[in-house]
Amino acid sequence: MALLEIKDLHAEVDGTEILKGIDLTVNAGEVHAIMGPNGSGKSTLSYTLAGRDGYEATKGSVSYDGKDLLDMAPDERACEGLFLAFQYPVELPGVGGTTFLKTALNAKRRYHGEEELDAMAFVKTLREKAKALGMPDEMLKRPVNVGFSGGEKKRNETLQMAVLEPRLAILDETDSGLDIDALKIVSEGVNKLRDPNRAFVVITHYQRLLDYIVPDHVHVLSRGRIVKSGTKELAKELEANGYADYVDAA
Amino acid sequence: MSDARTRQDPFQDALDARATRADAIAPLRERAAEAYRDAGLPTRRVERWKFTDLKGLAKLGFAPAAETPAPDALPETVADVEAVRLTLVNGRVAPGLSDLDRLPKGVTVRRLADVLEARDGSSDEAGEGASARLSVDAGFTDAPMAALNTAFVEDGWLIDIADGAMVDAPLHLVFLSANDTGNDTGNDAGNDAAGSAVASYPRLSLHVGRDAHVTIVESHVGQGGGPTFADGVSEIALERGAVLRHPVMQNEEAGAYHVHSTALTIAEGARYDGFVLQLGAALARREVRAELTGPKAEAHVNGAYLGDGARVVDNTLFVDHAAPETVSRETFKGVLDGTSRGVFQAKTLVRPIAQKTDGQQLHKALLLADGAEVDAKPELEIYADDVACSHGATSGDLDRDQLFYLRARGIPEKRARAMLIEAFMIDSLNAIGHEGAREAFREALAARLNRMEGIVG
Numbered sequence: 001m002a003l004l005e006i007k008d009l010h011a012e013v014d015g016t017e018i019l020k021g022i023d024l025t026v027n028a029g030e031v032h033a034i035m036g037p038n039g040s041g042k043s044t045l046s047y048t049l050a051g052r053d054g055y056e057a058t059k060g061s062v063s064y065d066g067k068d069l070l071d072m073a074p075d076e077r078a079c080e081g082l083f084l085a086f087q088y089p090v091e092l093p094g095v096g097g098t099t100f101l102k103t104a105l106n107a108k109r110r111y112h113g114e115e116e117l118d119a120m121a122f123v124k125t126l127r128e129k130a131k132a133l134g135m136p137d138e139m140l141k142r143p144v145n146v147g148f149s150g151g152e153k154k155r156n157e158t159l160q161m162a163v164l165e166p167r168l169a170i171l172d173e174t175d176s177g178l179d180i181d182a183l184k185i186v187s188e189g190v191n192k193l194r195d196p197n198r199a200f201v202v203i204t205h206y207q208r209l210l211d212y213i214v215p216d217h218v219h220v221l222s223r224g225r226i227v228k229s230g231t232k233e234l235a236k237e238l239e240a241n242g243y244a245d246y247v248d249a250a
Numbered sequence: 251m252s253d254a255r256t257r258q259d260p261f262q263d264a265l266d267a268r269a270t271r272a273d274a275i276a277p278l279r280e281r282a283a284e285a286y287r288d289a290g291l292p293t294r295r296v297e298r299w300k301f302t303d304l305k306g307l308a309k310l311g312f313a314p315a316a317e318t319p320a321p322d323a324l325p326e327t328v329a330d331v332e333a334v335r336l337t338l339v340n341g342r343v344a345p346g347l348s349d350l351d352r353l354p355k356g357v358t359v360r361r362l363a364d365v366l367e368a369r370d371g372s373s374d375e376a377g378e379g380a381s382a383r384l385s386v387d388a389g390f391t392d393a394p395m396a397a398l399n400t401a402f403v404e405d406g407w408l409i410d411i412a413d414g415a416m417v418d419a420p421l422h423l424v425f426l427s428a429n430d431t432g433n434d435t436g437n438d439a440g441n442d443a444a445g446s447a448v449a450s451y452p453r454l455s456l457h458v459g460r461d462a463h464v465t466i467v468e469s470h471v472g473q474g475g476g477p478t479f480a481d482g483v484s485e486i487a488l489e490r491g492a493v494l495r496h497p498v499m500q501n502e503e504a505g506a507y508h509v510h511s512t513a514l515t516i517a518e519g520a521r522y523d524g525f526v527l528q529l530g531a532a533l534a535r536r537e538v539r540a541e542l543t544g545p546k547a548e549a550h551v552n553g554a555y556l557g558d559g560a561r562v563v564d565n566t567l568f569v570d571h572a573a574p575e576t577v578s579r580e581t582f583k584g585v586l587d588g589t590s591r592g593v594f595q596a597k598t599l600v601r602p603i604a605q606k607t608d609g610q611q612l613h614k615a616l617l618l619a620d621g622a623e624v625d626a627k628p629e630l631e632i633y634a635d636d637v638a639c640s641h642g643a644t645s646g647d648l649d650r651d652q653l654f655y656l657r658a659r660g661i662p663e664k665r666a667r668a669m670l671i672e673a674f675m676i677d678s679l680n681a682i683g684h685e686g687a688r689e690a691f692r693e694a695l696a697a698r699l700n701r702m703e704g705i706v707g
Binding site for chain 2: 050053075079084086090093100104105107143160
């Protein structure tokens with residue numbers, strides 16, 4: 001059974017149809033890249049899957065691990081193992097990083113009927129995972145994303161992913177605003193999490209990220225539809241020729 | 251006095267019925283009683299009471315203020331702070347709940363009741379009479395509730411901090427409103443009083459001597475579940491160079507009426523560092539009046555409050571800049587749910603002499619439900635030409651992007667909202683200069699948020 005099965009998904013934002021019939025199947029262990037020009041519907045797809053208010057699926061279905069994803073609240077989706085790494089991570093003044101992650105992890109554990117984590121044990125694990133991403137302890141105490149650089153915010157997203165251990169991670173333009181060093185650190189963090197039981201959907205405008213997170217499948221999204229699918233070679237071709245062909249074709 | 255007015259104002263009746271007390275402040279009581287009779291229970295027609303209506307008080311019956319035996323223990327709503335505790339139960343000193351035997355060096359504490367008994371009023375063992383320390387209305391104008399306290403006050407604290415004292419251990423003043431009507435143990439005489447409110451008139455007179463530093467925490471809490479009315483007055487003087495940290499928490503029970511007037515005089519170079527956290531009561535009005543009487547005096551009157559159900563939470567401030575280079579800071583944050591209402595009235599007066607005044611007022615409210623309301627009225631009245639003053643007020647709902655971000659990490663909506671509300675409030679708690687109090691207030695806020703109903707708008 002596929003981990004994620006999207007069939008003929010249509011979605012609206014403010015009454016305007018942005019997704020116009022997406023079909024996509026993602027199996028556990030796979031990395032799929034979705035590439036497309038600005039305005040093709042990349043972020044709408046990620047927000048619709050994550051359940052953001054105002055992103056309304058009007059037609060089609062999304063099955064996740066055999067369950068109707070669109071029927072779940074955003075927090076249920078997350079507890080079921082869906083993770084969206086935000087293109088623009090949100091600043092949370094007054095919410096400390098450690099508290100935030102502990103609350104999130106314990107919410108997930110409670111959802112699955114597991115006991116809450118011991119605070120000491122949690123902090124120890126968190127520090128190890130942060131260290132691997134080059135994040136000092138001090139950053140974990142600060143309010144989430146407040147005053148972080150673009151690179152620090154993306155590292156923080158990657159840390160959250162490492163802690164929450166999702167089954168399906170959607171990376172929404174994780175490369176935007178990153179210099180090459182930050183890109184390498186974040187990609188390494190993602191690659192460490194690659195696992196036969198886990199899948200990734202990497203949404204990006206540029207091929208560059210895919211040099212570091214190498215996909216099994218590449219899809220081209222244009223005007224709300226997937227207009228072409230192929231291997232990682234397709235990404236290289238897009239890098240060389242641009243999206244013009246696909247925009248015209250769609 | 252018409253019958254109609256008598257029916258609407260139980261305090262007029264109580265004043266008429268009270269026995270004359272020949273104590274140290276008898277003349278003061280008479281003047282206070284007159285002041286109250288002239289004004290009556292404030293109505294919304296009075297500008298300063300425009301947003302807060304006390305008529306609910308008039309509907310309560312009041313039990314005669316009987317001696318309440320002090321409870322064995324204080325409720326959990328009291329701030330959990332390591333301190334020297336001084337407790338008033340329904341306005342009367344509870345020695346068993348007070349650490350009178352371990353007062354820090356430089357701190358003198360007297361029971362107001364003892365001082366009042368020194369009938370001539372001219373002197374007591376400390377050489378200072380109660381009448382010199384108390385006033386009719388603590389300097390407030392149009393202040394019938396403060397006058398009412400003076401008319402009825404029976405006990406309280408007179409606290410003196412010696413010149414130059416650096417008091418490390420904070421004092422913790424606990425004001426308990428107790429009404430155990432739900433647990434009547436066959437007290438036949440008071441049976442018809444079951445369900446009526448217990449009124450109390452706690453009083454504090456505090457002098458902080460020259461260059462003295464002290465932290466005084468307050469917890470205003472309730473016990474017993476029956477309706478209560480606490481009408482408190484604090485008169486506080488900071489001498490030259492004194493520093494008073496004064497975190498106050500109002501966490502009374504749901505049936506409580508809480509009115510408290512605090513009058514401050516702040517001398518040259520002294521700094522008042524106050525914080526008011528209001529979490530409870532059916533209706534709470536805390537009024538602060540600060541007079542900056544000497545150059546470079548500072549008044550920091552910050553606070554936070556939380557309303558749900560149909561609560562009314564009122565913070566009314568008046569800062570009088572009467573000397574040059576004085577500073578005032580008033581930042582309040584409120585969270586309102588249900589059909590609760592928040593009131594923030596702040597007036598800053600800058601007199602002609604008060605050049606180089608630095609005054610700021612800011613009120614921020616989170617409105618979680620359509621029925622919730624906030625009335626914010628920040629006001630500056632400036633008669634000096636070289637000043638830096640500002641004021642502002644904002645209100646809005648929780649940030650949707652932040653809410654989604656938390657939920658996208660698996661945190662259920664109710665918990666996510668509580669986290670964001672706490673976060674909104676928490677940075678204001680950073681204004682509390684005493685770490686132990688800050689931590690205790692933070693815990694009380696978190697506990698209160700967990701109990702808050704209908705948090706999901």
